[in-house]
Amino acid sequence: TDEPTTGPSGSAAAGPGTGEQSKFFVRADYDAELALLDAAPTGPADKPWEQALNPTMKDTATFKKAGPHKLCFSNAALNNPWRQVGFKTMQAEVAAQGSRISEFVHVDAEGKDQKQIADINDLLGRDCDALIVSPNTTATLTPAVEAACRAGLPVVVFDRGVDTTCPVTFINPIGGYGFGHVGAQFVSQRMKPGGKVLALRILPGVDVLETRWSAAKVAFDKAKVDVVGVEFTDGDPAKTKKIVDDYLQRHGTIDGVWMDAGAVAVAAVEAFQDAGKPVPPINGEDQLDFLKVWKDAGLTAIAPTYPTYQWRTPIIAALRILDGQQVASPWKLPQPTITQDNLDSYLDADMPPLHYAMCGCTDLPGYPQRWK
Amino acid sequence: MSALSLAAVPRRVPGVFLALALTLAVGWLVVAVNGGQLFNQATTVSLLHVAAGLGLVAVGQTLVVLGGSLDLSVAYVISLSTLVAAETMNGSDGAVLPAVGLTLAVCAGVGLLNGVLVTRLRVNAFIATLGVGLLLKGYLDSGYDGPAGSTAPALVQTLGYQRIGPVPLSFLLLVAVAGVAWFALARTRFGHHLVAVGGDPEVARLSGVRTTRVLLTAHVLCSLCAGLAGIYLASRLGSGAPRVGTEGLYDLESIAAVVIGGTALAGGRGGVLGTVAGVLLLASIDATFNQLEVDAFFKQVVRGVVIIAAVAVYARRNLRKAAWRP
Amino acid sequence: MSTLRSRPLPLRVRPGGLLPILAMLAVLLLLVAVRQPDFLAPPSLMSFLGRSAPIILLAAGQYFVIVSGEFDLSVGSLVTAQVVVAARLIDSDPGRTWPVVAVLLVGGALVGLVNGLITTRLRVPSFVTTLGMYLILVGAVYLWSNGAPRGGLSEPFRQFGRRGFEDVPVLGRVPYALIVLLVVAAVAMLLMRSDFGRTLVAVGDNPRTAELSGVRVWRTRTIAFVLSGLAATVAAILLGGYSGVSFQAGAGLEFGAITAVVLGGVALGGGRGAVLGAMLGALTLELLFALMNFYGVPGALRSTVQGAIILLAVAVSATRSVPR
């Protein structure tokens, strides 16, 4: 039984070459997302977390209710800096809404599907006016979210998705295809044709990450670069460094590095530096440590983002729903890219290295202390 | 010989039951003061669901620990069995029985491998089951990049979500499995022999117990319990989940529940009832902290302290009992 | 009745001996040489040894605990905690580097002390003690840092794990980490030859005998935990230096270290094996990972290969050493 019996792509096992496309890849979604990259958002320009791309509005009159409201949030986890920054932003947004929210209940599933299902069920018994969910795993949380919808209260899902349209809305930025595409496009254009690319992924099975890789795959296949490896780093910088080091050993040079998440980008850069090799074109994310290295070392780099300001939107959406106002559904937020040209405007020496530039939090109560 | 007083000693209420009662009482109070309610239906249901998953694994773990062994591969066995179950069912109610059968068969195989390594090849249980866990991890990591298969709706509706009052079916399953295990330990030869092997393998051997076979059986049963937990989780999640076991920390948590429940890690003493109480204790700490929205990290610290403190209390009692052993 | 046996060879195949692990290492080196000869050239070899230093140090620390008959499951979380604490305390200020290093060492020793005292004085099995400590450390460090590492490591702090002596003849760059490793290894080996080391092994083999011969068993074991805590701290300093702050810094390292120790011929349960064996065990594991990379074993399958090799190695030596 060496071969898995059914056919999930096994992209992890692909080794050199990009192998067959991930089962997460949906052509139509891919096309739609890439189209959104050029779409013009509606809404206040200085508040991207309130903007929407090509919105379809949904009626919410049935949920209208007198305030103040009790909002409940089932959170997948707080186990990485991205989520930490996001959650702080969300808490600040709650604070900013002041008297409109009587109570904000947060339950952390600690990265466990099973616990999150129980958590959601538990929250249903606690008189919430609206339920916000950031699901741990797409497929496995679907039944629980469906159960929540059936309970009759408005459900707002954000960040990672679920396989159902029952929630009032699903909020996230353009998404994984956009992220993956931007990075891969950049890397393959800046490196020598046919050169060797190393793809680093943090973990499998999460849709927003899987779609990043599947879009990158399309780009790389099109550009005919040689993807010498697709490795999982578990988000561990030490492991990342060792992997890059090993690939440098094995292949002599690596001409481009693509990453599905920025958390370990700095470690990858350092692996080249420490080996005394030039850092090839690379993509990271809007984490400040990467932006700093980029600037300091003069990297050829790009940072597609999955902005943490999206953590503000669910609160805003929930309140609008409880007011009976229409909301975009799905609610697609803009997803800016940091490039050499606008890099300086995102650098902020005063914020901690693991902070995310796209937090959209500077106007929130407690800034900057809350995020330090 | 000075006559020892052998008048009926009152059977001690195992500490874990006291701790459980205390936790529930304090939890209820604190939550109430906070304006909440610990025992409302939804919370109780959630608590029992969490307990069901961990409990099934922990009951199995109790068996191997009682026998003086250990199983660190359960987390992977759970993940594997969710996948085998969900993929075999593939959403069809008709396939439930074959799927459950196949899942349990696969689990039994893993348990057999563990057992053979520990008993016949004399590999230390820690390393043996860690190694088997790695084998499974490799298979899961390379075979799956996310949830796969789909659990039969009938199973999702019953085992996954159905309940009688506040008691989920899955918790009844746990009660049944724990009951069977308790019964087996108290009333079957296998049970008596297992405890003997854990107490002193040489004494057991010289008394005519087939130590190898007994411990091997315990390993198979432990994996089967993990398999049941997997089937339950598959019904809960609606699909197979390649990382659900490790995410849930079922390996370490099940061992923690076992030792909190008063089973000696060295084997030979303890039982499943304590384990179930240990599981409920952990689950009620969870529930209380959930209600109070206590930070998950703080909860982790408390868990650590509870585990150490519980075992320290047992160790003290044993010290006082002070059976002098050569 | 009395028989004079011939003097056994120093490297005899016996439980606890170094021969099996050396043989394994040799085979792996051979496989590397076939596939990737330039890996064995000084520069890459140096860098490999440097980056392997932390896990080798952890194996040495774990050795002390295991040979005394106990377990330390808390080292991985201790590494994480130390890295995160270092970042927050240093807060990117180079001037704080040395004081913080001192604080870390004290902290590591303290964690070891607590593990040791709970295990020996309260008689909690070390598996449970250190499992609890693992949960406590992970929880506490997240709690303290509010869920995401804050602050930053200074360049001087990072240099231990990241930089080295440049332009050394023949070798090229010699990582500081390697020097640290060699020093610690030498100290560890000397320690094992000292009174303390010999009594430590005696305690692991037969604590009753040791106690009745005047050894303070609880104290000896507690010191072993302290040494493990210190080793984890040094590993944390190197690891933090190598790769920077993260909550993943120490994840899973405890199992890696225990596996390495067992591979190195050290018996779980105590009383058998050499600290050099434990360190070679860790080196072998690291080499195995590098090898799997050179042979293009897909990342996900590597744990299967690792598991199979561990089981094979341990089973072979276990069955060979058991008389009936």
Added chain:
Amino acid sequence: MSDAQPLLALRGVGKSFLGVRVLDAVDLDVTPGEVHAVVGENGAGKSTLMKIVSGGHAPDGGTVEFAGRPRSFRGPRDAQHAGIGIIHQEFNLLPERTVAENVHLGHEPVRRGLVDRRAMLTRTRELLDSIGQQAVPADVPVRRLGVARQQVVEIAKALALDARLLIMDEPTAALADHEVELLYALVRRLQERGIGLLYVSHRLAEVFDLADRITVLKDGRRVTTVRTADTTADELVRHMVGRELSHYYPDRARPDDRGPVRLTVRHGTNRRLRGVDLELRAGEVLGLGGLQGSGRSAVARAIFGVEPFTAGELTLDDTPVRLRSPRAAMRAGIAYVTEDRKGEGIVARQSVLDNALLASRAVGTGRARRGVRVRELLTAVQVRAAGVDQEIRFLSGGNQQKVVLARWLALDPRILLFDEPTRGIDVGAKSTIHDLVRRLARDGAAVLMISSDLPELLGMSDRIVVMRDGAVAGELPAGATEEEVVALAVGTAR
């Protein structure tokens, strides 16, 4: 030879442990209804032979024939199924399990697939009844019983098998006199039922009371098998030790060799001891006698701080002291050679040198000259080993014991407590140790020596204190007889 068809026939049975020959070509027969005694010195191989018959060890050579068929038991279970039961010399009981559970371990009665607990209890009570031990409760954990009662459980456990051959390996070691009588009655009843018995004992009187035939083992070989009626105790002893005993022990101390009082115990009391009074002088060997379980070891261990006195007074050179740990006792110049060499005397996997140095290292004495000194001592006690780097477990028991002695001598103790110092040691080594003990006394040490070997105790001691039930039963001067010691030990003396 008995003319009946033998129940058990051993032919040429041999066994080695770690290369040391423990049994060599032993022949032995037991006929139904016969009590066949096996005697021999400590370490002669009696228990090993019994374990081979009962499936606990596999023989390296020879054949075991039982009930007319050759057998090769794969384990105790096979032997039990064939109809062989054994009362082990060391207890084979699970402390956490009840008496009934222990008695039935391995063959629990089942009804409809389930363990029948009631039957187990009833049957256990019947068994205990049949040996006159109604007082032993069937449903409490064994750990709550004293040593003697544990011995009773061990007997009941063997009886529960309904064996056709029952082995008793020193069954009376922990029993009081009237209990021994009950055991006699039991043996006779079993005999009448046609059950064969193998009976191992160091108490020759018992052997003469019960046995039909006697086999003497020495150094793993069968010396002889005789009908009880055809032999005498003296003859047996000669066979056992292979020489006359009178010239065997070194000369005793003369009264004026004795120095000042080194150690006094007044009213020493703890869990095992009731008001022990004792005085130990420099230059003498004080023998401590008594039955097993009488508290001899407990005295030595209390003095050494292993299980300290909880009440009473301990003085060293007239200064009251409190010794709460072995370490404290060592600091005060006391050494203790344990009776349990394997369990708490050696560190099996460490070298001879490491073992000899253990105590010096632990208390950190004589760092500079320690290595040289220990090597000298190892030579002085005549350890025979391949080298000082050899692991101690590969040495014979006697040589292990000499290494342990060297360990203590290295500390130059002023008070030495020897607990069964020659247990499991061959004759040659024994006399080396005897000489050594005497030499130490002559050089001014105060020696307390415990021995279950009466001739040894009588031969070595300048005075003998006899223990009974955790208290001192009386004191005897040098030259006392075995009868006097035994009388005090079992409490029949005035």
